[in-house]
Amino acid sequence: MVWLANFGMLFIVVTCVLYWLLPQVWRPWLLTAGGCLLVAHDSWASVLVWAGLIAWLALICGPSWRRHALVQKIGLTGLLIAFATYQYAKAWQGVLPYLGFAFAILKAWHLIAEHGTGAYRQGRMAGSLSYLLFPPTLLVGPVQRYDAFRMEALRARWDSLATSRALERILYGYCKIVLLANYLLAHKLQGLSGLTGHIWLDTYLGLLAYGLDLYWQFSGYCDIAIGFALLLGMRIPENFNFPFSARSLPDFWRRWHITVSEWCRDFVFRPMFARSHNYLAASLCGMMVLGLWHELSPRYLAWGLFHGAGLGVVHLWSKHAPWAEKLRTYKAWRVASWFLTLQFVILSFALTSSPTIAEAMSKLAILSGLHF
Template sequence: MVWLTSFGLLFMAGTILLYWSVAAAWRPAVLSAAGAALVAHDGWSSLLAWSALVAWLAVLCGPRWQRAALVKNIGLAGLLLGFGLYQYAKAWHGMAAYLGFAFVSLKAWHMLAEHGEGASSQGRMPSSLAYLLFPATIAVGPVQRFDAFRLELMRARWASQDASRALERMLYGYCKVVLLANYLLARNLNALQGFTGDPWCETYLGLVAYGLDLYWQFSGYCDIAIGFAALLGIRVPENFRFPFAARSLPDFWRRWHITVSEWCRDFVFRPVLARSHQYLLASLCGMMVLGLWHELSPRYLLWGAFHGLGLGIAHLWSKHAPFAAKLRDYKAWRITCWWLTLQFVIVSFAFTSTDSLADAVGQIRILAGF
């Protein structure tokens, strides 16, 4: 990750200094240039892919079109096709992932679906480009809505107290990544692998370690991104809120990877639910799309189906079980719900922690006692 390198640290410091040294009217250009520099640093192929995406959005969202709905549908279809080809090449042909391309695709969908055409006449082009290339969140999110970003950009002000809190937040992020994930877990706890000698314990503890590493790495980088954005005077939404403390699977997805979960809720789950009136179908569609967004592979598709089925069952239980509401009054039941939710999430890591579907099935068989 670029934020752990000398280049990344110097880049953040230089961007912050340049951003606050220019007039407010030039700040979107500074953010766009900084984001473009990060993409170029990632490689020329990454820069070409980003340039093609930005050009596609400029053609569709810049001018006013007489048939705006048709243009929007063409834009969304093209975006979906392009992202599908990118995921296919990454999964089946070993192509390296482009810096932040999965996240900018979600932003691009926001732009097309919610704002459409007319960006030039409305004066939205500079802020739109800064939104897509915002350097603080370009790598791992969080994914912010355009309206919220534009409002933050317009009212950005330097405040020493906010800067102090931002630096503190970045320190938390670096501690999670460097100390907890890269040192404590990777160098110390993983050295105990094979200590028990029991296949079930080894498999279970391996999934726990994988989940902790994923959470510490991802939430740590998000902390750095949130702090970096705050140093630019821009607040971005939280992406994690103690997900392993969730007492139900819906509660877990309100705490884990929040901004991408909300994207799937708004653009997949709710439209499917409105058309079908089937909560289980909508949950399956939303989570399977989320799985394929991560990786175009059978194991991520099954991971999404696993969580979608779990969300559907949790909904049926909370809505139709006659004693479900009464049980929530008991502390023992709330602890039980937390434990069951945690075990469900840990088991689901079997799909994403392995290199193939066969390995994932093998881990689940071991956990099931076969």
């Protein structure tokens, strides 16, 4: 990841210094140029893909089209086709991921679905480009809505106290990635894998280690992004909130990958639920989309359906079990709910940590006691 390299550290320092030296009117263009530099530093393939995305947004959002709703639908359909093609190429043709493209698609969806056409007439071109290419969130999010981003950019002021908090947050991120994930988990504890001599325990500990590494790496990069943005006087939303302490599956998804799960809730689950009035179908659809957003493959499709079914079961339990509300008042039940939620999440890692569905099923069979 670029933030761990000398280039990334220098980039953060230079961007922050230039940002506060420039007049406010030029800051969006500095952020846009900084994002372009990161994309160019990644690869020429990333440059071409990003150029195509920006050109499509300029075509859809730039002019004030007469048939506003139709152009919006065409724009969203184009994004969907482009992203599906990208995911297919990445999963089945061995194409390397383009820098931040999965998160850029979500931002582009926001711009088209919520703001539509007429960006040039309304003077939003600089703001839209800086939103799309915002350097702190370019790589791995968090995904912020355009209106919230624009207000933060307008309110940005130098604050020594905020700068202190930003540096502290960046340090937390580096500690999670370098010390906890890369040193403690990957280096010191790697040798413990398979040493227990018990196939069930080895499988379980492997999934637990996978989940911890995923959490420390991803939340660490988000900490750096949040701190970097705060150095620029801008607050961006949290992406993780102690997810492994969740007491239910819906609570877990309010704590894990928050901005992407909120996007999926607003643009997939709610419209689906409004039309079908079927919570289970809406949950399955929403989590299926979330799974395929990560990777266009059977294992991520199965992962999405697994979580979607889990959310549906929890909803039915909470809604129809007459004693469900009363049970929540007991500490023992709250502890049991936390434990069961954690085990469900750890089991789901069998799907995403395995290269094939067959291997994932083998792990689940071992953990369920069906493997002999």
